[in-house]
Amino acid sequence: MSIIIAATALLLYIIPSLALNIYIEDQRKNVYDQHYESLAMDAISRTVSQLNYRINLYEVQLTGVAFNEELYNQLLQEYTDPIAQWETVRNMEFAYQYVHGLLPGMTQFRIYHNNPTLLENGGVLWKPGDRLLDGEIERDWYARKLNVNKAEWRVHIQPYNGESYAVLTNNIPRGTAGSIGMLYLKISNMPAFGSVMKSSSDSGTIHAMADDQGVIFLSTDGNMVGMTLENTAFSDLEAIRIASYGKNTVLLRTEDGYHIFNHLSNGWRLYSFIPMSGIIRDMEHLSVLYGIGLVIVLILGVAAVLTIVQYYRMRLKRLNRRLQSDVPDISQPAALQSGIPDHVAQVEAYYGSIVKQMKGLKLREMEEAMRAMESYVNPHFLYNTLGLIRWRALDDGDEDLCSLVDDMTTYYRLSLSGGKSVVTVSDEIAHLQAYIDIQQRRWGDMVQIEYDIDNAALEAYTPKNILQTIVENCYVHGMIPGRNDLRIDISVKKEMSGICFVVADNGMGIEPDKLEYLNRKDDTEISGIGIRSVRQRLHLYFGRNMTMQITSAMGKGTRVMIRIPYCKQEPTIIGGE
Secondary structure (H helix, E strand, O other): OHHHHHHHHHHHHHHHHHHHHHHHHHHHHHHHHHOHHHHHHHHHHHHHHHHHHHHHHHHHHHHHHHOOHHHHHHHHOOOOOHHHHHHHHHHHHHHOOHHHHHOOOEEEEEEEEOOOOOOOOOOOEEOOOOOEEOOEEHHHHHHHHOOOOOOEEEEEEOOOOOOEEEEEEEEEEEOEOOEEEEEEEEEEHHHHHHHHHHHOOHHHOEEEEEOOOOEEEEEOOHHHOOOEHHHOOOHHHHHHHHHOOOOOEEEEEOOOEEEEEEEOOOOOEEEEEEEHHHHHHHHHHHHHHHHHHHHHHHHHHHHHHHHHHHHHHHHHHHHHHHHHHHOOOOOOOHHHHOOOOOHHHHHHHHHHHHHHHHHHHHHHHHHHHHHHHHHOOOHHHHHHHHHHHHHHHHHHOOHHHHHHHHHHHHHHHHHHHHHOOEEEHHHHHHHHHHHHHHHHHHHHHHEEEEEEEOHHHOOOEEEOOHHHHHHHHHHHHOOOOOOOOEEEEEEEEEOOOEEEEEEEEOOOOOOHHHHHHHOOOOOOOOOOOHHHHHHHHHHHHHHHHOEEEEEEEOOOEEEEEEEEEOOOOOOOOOOOO
């Protein structure tokens, strides 16, 4: 059995999965070959976006400081008190410490001013002097930059170690009157921008950043720093860029891969090289890992299937032994006699044999019980007796007695129905009316009867004595003695695909505990056979297609609702399935 399951799993699960995996991998490689250019451009676009975000971050922060109104007032204020001057210097130090935490790679932040009453502290506050600042006298730099109303970038490469840093400057505007100071921000390029390029340089990708003069100041290949573009592998790409002046992006494809140029937001240039061999190598590596993972999953899946099958095989084997030992009188089915080794087939065959024989026993038992109930009354003897009583009543001129005998004759004729167990809804209502007429002679005006009968439902078939049994409960349990306002409403309606019977009274109602039992499908705990016999007979003919619901409230009455299928032909017993 286990060998058959393993072979089935191999044919239906493992081999198709492996074949599908091979096909998907082949198609994926074709897709990568066809769309490699768009993949390369997408990768570079993400890098450009991150670099522009860093550039804009520095510019936005510096612009925010430049337009700070409090800084503007502090730089213009005249200080005569050394304590007030000291407090201003201290407040500026505290106020702009946050800039260091927000801007990665920042090494210096200075505010230059010419307020003679405000000193410099060598930290944040500075005055332009004769010192060198990036190879230029501070006073000259300050005078040149003071009225440049925009943020400017400049790159410097340190000759002794080849590292580069960027300087971002902006003035502090004073409306139409010029500027009152300068902001100076010094940034180390490697932590500021090199980290972005390194994070996207997988698969052998090379990035190089150049200033507006074409000098490379930062690259994932350290040997390129300080070189001009004409002396690097990007020379052909630079020539195309110059020829297509104005384009923000230029793409050059070679046998090795893709050379891509992009303008950055501050005028810098980004040159990238993405080798095709690197991505293909990574794809093959991922394919191997994916294949190994697939094989492991397939092995675990087959092992799990075999374990589960073995578990249920043992349980079915035990169930088979119990069926044979617990029901020894049931005849053994042909499937078992042939010695089939499949335990599922054995249990199915044995169970089917048991169910079939139990159904036959149950149906025969019900039919015999119904015949026994009907055999208590000899219909010929009953009709002859009623005819004799009616003849004597006519002879005596007793019309009430004649009418009562007619109602009894109708009642018993429809009750016996020639031995039939189902009748038309029309006969069921006639039988009910005969029963009610007999009861009304006893109770008279104490009980009011209301009918609501849908003529479209009269031709359908129903088990007989359904309504009479329920109405009889209204009389018996409605506590008629001692009251004269009892009311019974009887409704028969045709619905979309069924018949709905409703019998409602305003009697004493049913106790909650007993009502709960009445609404159970298995109500064997209830004494008496009225409601239980109705439900059993309905279930015998309609199974799960019938519903019977009883609602009641103490002192307010009871309502019984029954729904059955609309049958134009006599229904047959289905065994309660």
